[in-house]
Amino acid sequence: MNGIKTVFLKQISETLKNKAILIHFVMFPILAVIMESAVKLDDMPEHFFAKMFAVMFVGMAPLACMSSVISEEKEKNTLRVLMMSNVKPVHYLLGIGSYIWIMCMAGTAVFTVLGGYQGADIAWFVLTMALGIIISMLVGAVIGVFSKNQMAATSVTIPVMMVFSILPMLAVFNETIEKIAKFTYSQQISVLINNNFEDMTESAVFIAINFVLAVVLFFIAYRKNGME
Numbered sequence: 001m002n003g004i005k006t007v008f009l010k011q012i013s014e015t016l017k018n019k020a021i022l023i024h025f026v027m028f029p030i031l032a033v034i035m036e037s038a039v040k041l042d043d044m045p046e047h048f049f050a051k052m053f054a055v056m057f058v059g060m061a062p063l064a065c066m067s068s069v070i071s072e073e074k075e076k077n078t079l080r081v082l083m084m085s086n087v088k089p090v091h092y093l094l095g096i097g098s099y100i101w102i103m104c105m106a107g108t109a110v111f112t113v114l115g116g117y118q119g120a121d122i123a124w125f126v127l128t129m130a131l132g133i134i135i136s137m138l139v140g141a142v143i144g145v146f147s148k149n150q151m152a153a154t155s156v157t158i159p160v161m162m163v164f165s166i167l168p169m170l171a172v173f174n175e176t177i178e179k180i181a182k183f184t185y186s187q188q189i190s191v192l193i194n195n196n197f198e199d200m201t202e203s204a205v206f207i208a209i210n211f212v213l214a215v216v217l218f219f220i221a222y223r224k225n226g227m228e
Contacts, residue, residue, distance in 0.1 A: 002103075004091045004094045004095040004098070005095070006087060006095065007087060007091065007092050007094075007095025007099075007184070007212075008022030008095055008096075008099050010095075010100055011069070011095065011096060011099040012099065015041070015103075018044055020068065021068060021069065024061040024065050025061060025065070025103045025104065025106070025107055026107070027061075027070050027108045028053045028054075028056055028060070028192065029053075029057070029059040029078065029110040029111065030062065031049075031053055031114050032049055032050050032053040032110065032114050033055070033110070033114065034183075035049035036049050036050055036055070037159060038115050040113065040159075044134040044175065045194075046116070046211035047114065047115045047116055049114075050111055050114035050115045050116075051111075051115060051190075051193045051194060052110070052169060053111070053178035054111040054129065054193065055164075055165070055168045055186055055189055056113070056166070056169065057104070057108075057111070057129040057192065058129060058136060058162060058164075058165075058186060059131055059132075059136060059165030059167075059168070059186040060136075060161045060164070060165040061104055061107065061133075061142075061167075062100055062101070062104050062133045062136040062137045062140060063135075063136040063137070063139050063140040063157065063160065063164065064140065064157055064161055065100050065103075065104075065139025065140065065162045066096070066097070066100055066136075066137045066139075066143075067141070067143040067144040067153045067156075067157045067186070068101070068140075068144070068150065068153065068154070068157070069144070070140075070141060070144025070145060070153075071143075071144045071147045071149060071150045071152070071153030071154075072150045074147075074148070074149070075146070075148075075149040075150050076105075077187055081198040082113050089222075093141065097137055097141075099206075100133075100137055101130075101133055101134065101137065104129075104133045105126075105129070105130065105133070108125075108126060108129040108130070108133075111125075111129070112125055112126060112169055115149050115193075117173075121196065121197060123225060124197040125197075127194065128189055128192050128197075129189070131185075131207060131211070132185055132186065132189045132207075134211070135185050135200060135207070135210055135211050135214050136159075136164065136217050137216075138215060139156070139160065139164075139214050139217075140209075141218055141221075142214070142217045142218050142221045143156050143157050143160065145218070145221040145222055145225050146224075148222045161194045163184070164184060164185075164186040165179040167180070167186065167187060168181060168186050168187045168190035170191075171187055171190070181195065182206065183206060184206075184210065185207045185210035185211070188203040188206045188210075189203075189207070191203050193218060
């Protein structure tokens with residue numbers, strides 16, 4: 001617990017210094033607030049922007065933050081110092097992961113209010129977002145562990161997070177893209193949110209498969225490269 005706490009508090013203290021990380025946590029919630037307040041069209045579905053930006057937030061923020069933090073600390077040898085200070089890799093990952101997850105869940109609270117959820121739908125929305133955030137974090141961790149430095153991580157992170165964050169939006173307008181996107185967890189989160197959590201079986205299966213794949217890829221990356 002001391003190792004997890006140390007990493008967690010260290011990351012909190014560095015948040016305001018690292019604007020690139022901070023902007024990922026606040027950009028989409030702020031955009032959702034602005035667009036929900038400023039744009040009103042006759043045929044627009046209710047809470048359209050809140051739902052759209054919530055899905056983009058899940059596919060982008062935790063993934064980018066996790067890969068950036070791990071790759072940056074590998075590049076600066078911070079990870080090596082932490083390992084030498086008796087902070088185990090699992091403690092480091094739990095410390096960083098819990099910090100990013102909590103920050104992303106704070107953004108989820110904003111989307112919950114903007115989406116106008118009530119009763120049981122609040123619980124389903126928060127649970128769906130929480131699971132999506134965890135999967136994105138695992139994908140980001142895979143990229144961070146595989147990458148030798150932050151530049152290498154960024155070159156991989158950008159196209160990957162664009163796939164998971166933009167595909168659900170494009171799927172609304174194109175049936176071919178929708179057929180491809182259905183295999184991704186972010187698209188299934190979009191389906192759940194836009195269908196008001198009705199008929200969740202297929203989405204739950206795809207999300208579970210994505211989660212298992214992310215875990216497997218992480219263990220492959222960790223066994224091959226380690227954390228240093």
